[in-house]
Amino acid sequence: MDDLAGFLRTRRSRIDPVAVGIPTDRRRRVEGLRREEVAHLSGVSVDYYIRLEQGRATEPSDQVLDALARVLYLDDTECGHLHRLARQRRRRTKTPNGxxxxxxxxxxxxxxxxxxxxxxxxxxxxxxxxxxxxxxxxxxxxxxxxxxxxxxxxxxxxxxxxxxxxxxxxxxxxxxxxxxxxxxxxxxxxxxxxxxxxxxxxxxxxxxxxxxxxxxxxxxxxxxxxxxxxxxxxxxxxxxxxxxxxxxxxxxxxxxxxxxxxxxxxxxxxxxxxxxxxxxxxxxxxx
Structure with missing residues (x-):
């Protein structure tokens, strides 16, 4: 129903490059930040971040997730959601029995x-x-x-x-x-x-x-x-x-x-x- 890759893509598209110190010009066609820019600002490799957005990377560390949350300006609720999405593959939360x-x-x-x-x-x-x-x-x-x-x-x-x-x-x-x-x-x-x-x-x-x-x-x-x-x-x-x-x-x-x-x-x-x-x-x- 929800996934880490999709959440990262939506949040990346909302960041104004100028606000994070990245100059832009009329030729820029990407809405928000490029994947390479998010990787650079968060201190992870470009290849690893691309794999995150493609759903191919497993078990990102808390340090990586916190760095991404900082770059993407996530609030506390969004940051917690990011961590839960990252943990879905390794630990599923049991649905309440009602x-x-x-x-x-x-x-x-x-x-x-x-x-x-x-x-x-x-x-x-x-x-x-x-x-x-x-x-x-x-x-x-x-x-x-x-x-x-x-x-x-x-x-x-x-x-x-x-x-x-x-x-x-x-x-x-x-x-x-x-x-x-x-x-x-x-x-x-x-x-x-x-x-x-x-x-x-x-x-x-x-x-x-x-x-x-x-x-x-x-x-x-x-x-x-x-x-x-x-x-x-x-x-x-x-x-x-x-x-x-x-x-x-x-x-x-x-x-x-x-x-x-x-x-x-x-x-x-x-x-x-x-x-x-x-x-x-x-x-x-x-x-």
């Missing part, structure tokens, strides 16, 4: 006044509290936010910052593809999105990577209007690829009022207080 401990699901009951979700590396929402279900306006188990953003809602729907959301989703899936290259369900999702969305195809070709951590998340809810939330992602140490995500509102804000209104809608229905998968004995299956 099982959740029931105790994790009970944590959702403790999150009050804020939508809370448990999500895996494929952006499948495994479980969520009642406010999460009301926010998305649909049952939570079975929801994949990447599919929802690109194929269901698009720019006219729920996501007020749709363009930014698409960048985040593609960047996350690129990271996931580099971490779990043997996950067939992830490969199938990426293929589905590429077929169904021209914007996804265009963004995927850029090979950008983004780590989900925290930040603004805005929704245009059909019942309560604009909800400007803050998202925090909490990695679960014993659940690789799985995160607890909590969306909070600034106290006293119109968004806080909107969330309370959503809660009142829930209280006036017979819907269950949580949206979660039915547990098998002792284990809950991820979506």
């Amino acid at each position: 099982h959740l401990r029931p105790e994790l699901l009970r944590v959702l009951d403790l999150v009050l006044g804020a939508p809370a979700l448990i999500m895996n590396h494929r952006l499948d929402v495994i479980a969520g509290n009642s406010l999460a279900r009301l926010l998305y306006g649909r049952p939570i188990p079975g929801l994949n936010t990447a599919r929802h953003i690109f194929l269901a809602e698009a720019e006219r729907g729920l996501y007020a910052d749709w363009d930014t959301c698409t960048l985040d989703v593609v960047g996350h899936l690129r990271l996931a593809a580099g971490t779990y290259p043997d996950d067939p369900r992830l490969a199938s999702l990426i293929g589905e999105l590429a077929i169904g969305s021209e914007r996804f195809r265009r963004l995927w070709s850029r090979a950008d990577v983004r780590a989900r951590t925290h930040g603004r998340k805005a929704y245009r809810h059909p019942l309560v209007g604009l909800l400007e939330l803050h998202q925090e992602n909490f990695a679960l140490p014993d659940q690789p690829g799985v995160e607890l995500i909590v969306l909070t509102a600034t106290p006293g804000s119109s968004t806080a009022v909107g969330l309370r209104l959503l809660e009142s809608l829930e209280e006036n229905t017979d819907a269950p207080t949580n949206s979660r998968p039915e547990p098998s004995p002792g284990i809950c299956q991820g979506g």
Whole structure:
């Protein structure tokens, strides 16, 4: 799904030669740096770097990778992705099995006044509290936010910052593809999105990577209007690829009022207080 050679090529094409001290003229037709220039600046042989970009070199050292990251101006997330891609041939990361401990699901009951979700590396929402279900306006188990953003809602729907959301989703899936290259369900999702969305195809070709951590998340809810939330992602140490995500509102804000209104809608229905998968004995299956 992702490879070291392709990632190096995309990043090399983005470097301005002048910025790294290489003079240019009108006859230069290469976009970004030449392979020979990257090799020289990083201190590796031209032959070895060419083999890296052709997928023929194996096990580049950490020193070589760090030198390439420096020359290509990679940030910490991109540098980590580069190292993972280089390790794919010698050590494959096992795809998470999708099982959740029931105790994790009970944590959702403790999150009050804020939508809370448990999500895996494929952006499948495994479980969520009642406010999460009301926010998305649909049952939570079975929801994949990447599919929802690109194929269901698009720019006219729920996501007020749709363009930014698409960048985040593609960047996350690129990271996931580099971490779990043997996950067939992830490969199938990426293929589905590429077929169904021209914007996804265009963004995927850029090979950008983004780590989900925290930040603004805005929704245009059909019942309560604009909800400007803050998202925090909490990695679960014993659940690789799985995160607890909590969306909070600034106290006293119109968004806080909107969330309370959503809660009142829930209280006036017979819907269950949580949206979660039915547990098998002792284990809950991820979506």
